Amino acid sequence: MFAYIVKRLLAGFLVVTLISMMVYALFWYGPRSPAQELCRRESNNRCTPEKLERYEEALGYNNSVTSEYGKWAKGLVAGRDITVGASVIHCEAPCLGLSYRTRQPVFEEMKTRLPATISLAVGAASITLTIGVTVGVLAARRRGTFADKALVSTTLFMSSIPYYLFALLSMLYLTIVYDVFPQTGYTPLTDNPGAWFTGLLLPWLALGFYNSTSYTRFSRGAMVESLSEDYIRTARAKGLTSRVVVMRHALRAALVPVVTIFGIDFAFLLAGTIFTEKIFDIQGIGRWGLDATLIKDLPVVQATVLFGSIIIVVANIIVDIIYSILDPRVRLS
């Protein structure tokens, strides 16, 4: 198992490295100069070719992609000095560079954004899992009844609404038109727990509830399948109560595929929920990456891509480990 994890981590490291190289390659070989957007913003829409030339020079786009990537990689491992105009800023390892827009170290900003995204992801995922599995199990036990069919149709209908529309409408109607929820946004938990909670409540519910519809269908399916297994008949024939049969025997087996999918979905939430953060005004990783992409802020784009790919690689490994713990038949090798 240890050897397996090491092997997977090495493979993951390779993937993440390749992805980070590809981000640089895209900036260098893309159709438009990545300095264009910054130049335009900072010169009130009057970016002359000379100005652009100066921006490209300052941002390093006149050097080769390999030497610039090399500098970035060295900074990540050992830190580096970055020249901004006349001054030199020392950026400590792990140095992800300076944001083009704020001229601040990317790593520092990431540390302030991460708690917002984590708070959002953990809250929403808990709601998703709780509602999804509970309702899925209840529906599976009543499969074929009117309640079951109505429920499955409802979740299908819900899933057919685009998420951004669902989130936007719930924000509009529940905070602005009707004052059901307070203004959304992120306050650090350590600053003010009450504000942290109230600001995140609606985003949690919107994201958690929306995602729960697919988990309802999914766990219902897994439950229907496990309830029809031979070992369920054995459990009933032993004289166990139906509660024990459902919870200890059927649900235990049904959770395995649910947990596997949940692990990957949770990783994607942690990598940044763009629509939720944008619509509910939460300064998290997803929104940060989106804004950075719009103005071609390479260091920030690189940081968010790097973070997302690491999270997903690690989540895959963790899911495999959990899978092997849940299902004793699975051996990691």
Place this chain on the structure above:
Amino acid sequence: MTVQHTMPGNAAAAGSGEPYLVVENLTVRFPTADGLVQAVTDLSYSVELGQTLGIVGESGSGKSVSSMAVLGLHDAKSSRIEGSIRLGGTEVVGLSEAKLRPLRGNAAAMIFQDALAALHPFYKVGSQLTEAYLAHHPQASKKDARRRAIEMLDRVGIPQPDRRVDDFPHQFSGGMRQRAMIAMGLINDPKLIIADEPTTALDVTVQAQILDLLQDLQREFNSAIIIITHDLGVIAEMADDVLVMYGGRAVEYGATKELLTHPEMPYTWGLLSSVPDVTADTGGRLIPIPGNPPSLLRPPKGCPFHPRCAHVDKVPANLCSTELPELLPGSRGADHLKRCHLADPDAIYRDQVLPEIAPDLVEES
């Protein structure tokens, strides 16, 4: 209407009390999207303590459905059950889930085919055994239950039971899993054991060991056994009485020796001629029964077996395809029942069927 005949299982119960299990006129239907599936129709049989009843028939003939009804394992909402099942004097049909639970695995236990699927893949063998024990011994401690589980594993012949108790089912061999399944079935000393094709998935040597084990345990605990199989070889070795099922009905019922030597129903002849053991060393032909089992949604009119029966023309007036024969004694006495219109099945069997499937036997006699 239906006349109640003396059933072979009843013979020993001279006067005093009834057999441990009595099934009377059992009918099991499943309403489905395609219509009503009549899986078992008007089935009656009984089993005494210490006796073994073999139920034999092709797959789909209602063997499992009828025996699951004994433990009330059919979902009340998706099945309709009529008739009477008395288990140790308790009427099981219509009993609530709460009243059925103390009977399941306690008064009667089931041993299922394919132990790999029938044991939970995620729980250790030992914990599945202790769970069964604790379900009926709530006052027992975990330690007692574990001791009992090890004792049962030892009893069914699992080597190093104190170590293997902590294995998962997939770490056992096929034969050992079936032994563990038997240990689990017997952990509460049930008076009735229903073994549903307990050896179907196993190879021949292991199969023989498992059957021996069941017989040993029966002698030891004087329990009643129902063994379900599609293999007459298993029946010949194990059963005191045989019930042959076809299309959800009993088509022949009698003492094993009597029924296997003087079968009176063409379907039983078919089963006999498709047993490799009977035909292998006698130079006879292995003849599978042509055709398919009947539809349970739209059963054929008349005798359910008539579309596949080679002897229909020996019965006058198309009776086979118009009228369902009743389960009645033939020429062999009141304890041998058959559901067939043939006037003299014994002669047909002796002169036409036996020479085909076992010529040597004919010469000997």
